Amino acid sequence: MAVSTIEWVDGRIRMIDQTLLPNEFKQIYCDDLPSVWEAIKSLRVRGAPAIGIAGALGAVLGIWNSTEKTYDAFATELKSATDYLATSRPTAVNLFWALDRITRTAQENSHLQISELKEVLLTEALEIIDEDKAMCRAIGQHGMALLNENDTILTHCNAGGLATSDYGTALAVMFSAHEAGKKIQVYADETRPLLQGARLTTWELMQAGIDVTLICDNMAAQVMKEGKIQCAIVGADRIAANGDTANKIGTYNVAILAEVHGIPFYVAAPTSTLDFALETGAEIPIEQRAAEEVTEGFGKLTAPKGVKVYSPAFDVTPAALVTAIITEKGVARAPYTDSLMALRDT
Numbered sequence: 001m002a003v004s005t006i007e008w009v010d011g012r013i014r015m016i017d018q019t020l021l022p023n024e025f026k027q028i029y030c031d032d033l034p035s036v037w038e039a040i041k042s043l044r045v046r047g048a049p050a051i052g053i054a055g056a057l058g059a060v061l062g063i064w065n066s067t068e069k070t071y072d073a074f075a076t077e078l079k080s081a082t083d084y085l086a087t088s089r090p091t092a093v094n095l096f097w098a099l100d101r102i103t104r105t106a107q108e109n110s111h112l113q114i115s116e117l118k119e120v121l122l123t124e125a126l127e128i129i130d131e132d133k134a135m136c137r138a139i140g141q142h143g144m145a146l147l148n149e150n151d152t153i154l155t156h157c158n159a160g161g162l163a164t165s166d167y168g169t170a171l172a173v174m175f176s177a178h179e180a181g182k183k184i185q186v187y188a189d190e191t192r193p194l195l196q197g198a199r200l201t202t203w204e205l206m207q208a209g210i211d212v213t214l215i216c217d218n219m220a221a222q223v224m225k226e227g228k229i230q231c232a233i234v235g236a237d238r239i240a241a242n243g244d245t246a247n248k249i250g251t252y253n254v255a256i257l258a259e260v261h262g263i264p265f266y267v268a269a270p271t272s273t274l275d276f277a278l279e280t281g282a283e284i285p286i287e288q289r290a291a292e293e294v295t296e297g298f299g300k301l302t303a304p305k306g307v308k309v310y311s312p313a314f315d316v317t318p319a320a321l322v323t324a325i326i327t328e329k330g331v332a333r334a335p336y337t338d339s340l341m342a343l344r345d346t
């Protein structure tokens with residue numbers, strides 16, 4: 001992804017409005033907290049790492065014009081901003097990881113003048129972006145080693161540059177392999193109801209010159225049965241200590257299908273997506289989204305007006321179905337409780 005998904009520009013947040021892609025590429029500006037909250041909620045900016053960056057920059061934006069003179073009053077204002085941003089979306093742990101990191105940075109620098117403290121918090125948020133760029137590329141390098149010449153990869157939703165600072169997680173593996181001259185092909189699930197695969201993954205891969213074929217979500221079994229797929233690679237929004245992985249709804253389907261067809265199922269995610277506070281995926285909060293996204297959204301249905309809809313935005317793939325977890329620090333394999341902890345501590 002040559003263009004940064006989200007960045008700080010002269011006291012404002014500039015981001016690609018992903019709800020307009022692929023038909024329109026538009027960068028929008030957020031000048032205040034409500035506009036950042038709305039951008040996260042409505043998936044103008046989306047994807048676990050990108051949501052984390054939006055949270056960090058949003059927290060800084062929330063205190064950027066503070067006139068408080070004491071640390072306690074400033075810290076109260078910062079907490080108000082982080083508490084508010086934390087209500088935007090519940091599943092991607094990166095949001096809470098980033099907000100906690102900004103809060104901790106403020107606490108560690110409480111001795112500074114408020115004007116200096118603001119700059120320190122902005123520097124920390126920009127550091128999160130720089131770290132993400134490096135992490136995504138490291139994930140790409142570790143992941144591409146798992147691919148063979150002429151492999152065809154199935155992916156679900158969008159875990160590309162648009163879901164991160166600029167290079168992606170699952171798609172980083174594909175970008176890195178392609179850039180290293182490895183011939184690969186990709187099958188992208190459309191990913192109902194918001195069609196991140198059809199709208200965003202195909203767009204990113206076509207921009208990169210990577211051979212991509214779009215399929216409906218219900219075609220994944222058939223393409224695996226036809227022997228078209230050598231592995232599946234997806235992103236993650238939160239990974240519990242035992243390796244249970246929350247990702248876009250439909251990921252669990254892909255993992256089961258991969259298992260049945262004897263196809264490796266890889267999760268690609270930075271260690272900031274690991275949540276060791278949760279022993280298993282059963283504790284991961286699953287966002288429920290509005291019925292209109294199914295009946296009136298991108299994947300508009302001709303359903304009867306007022307039809308009841310159930311729309312969990314994520315599902316949890318049991319660790320037993322995950323062949324390996326590709327992180328920026330290396331590849332973890334079962335038993336994940338030990339291997340993920342070991343990676344975290346390297």
Ligand SMILES: CSC[C@H]1O[C@H](OP(=O)(O)O)[C@H](O)[C@@H]1O
Pocket residue numbers: 043046047048049156157158159160163164168169170196234235236237247248249313
């Ligand atoms: C690299 S994390 C991307 C992850 O986030 C997506 O969810 P959403 O589009 O709702 O933010 C999806 O789960 C992707 O795998």
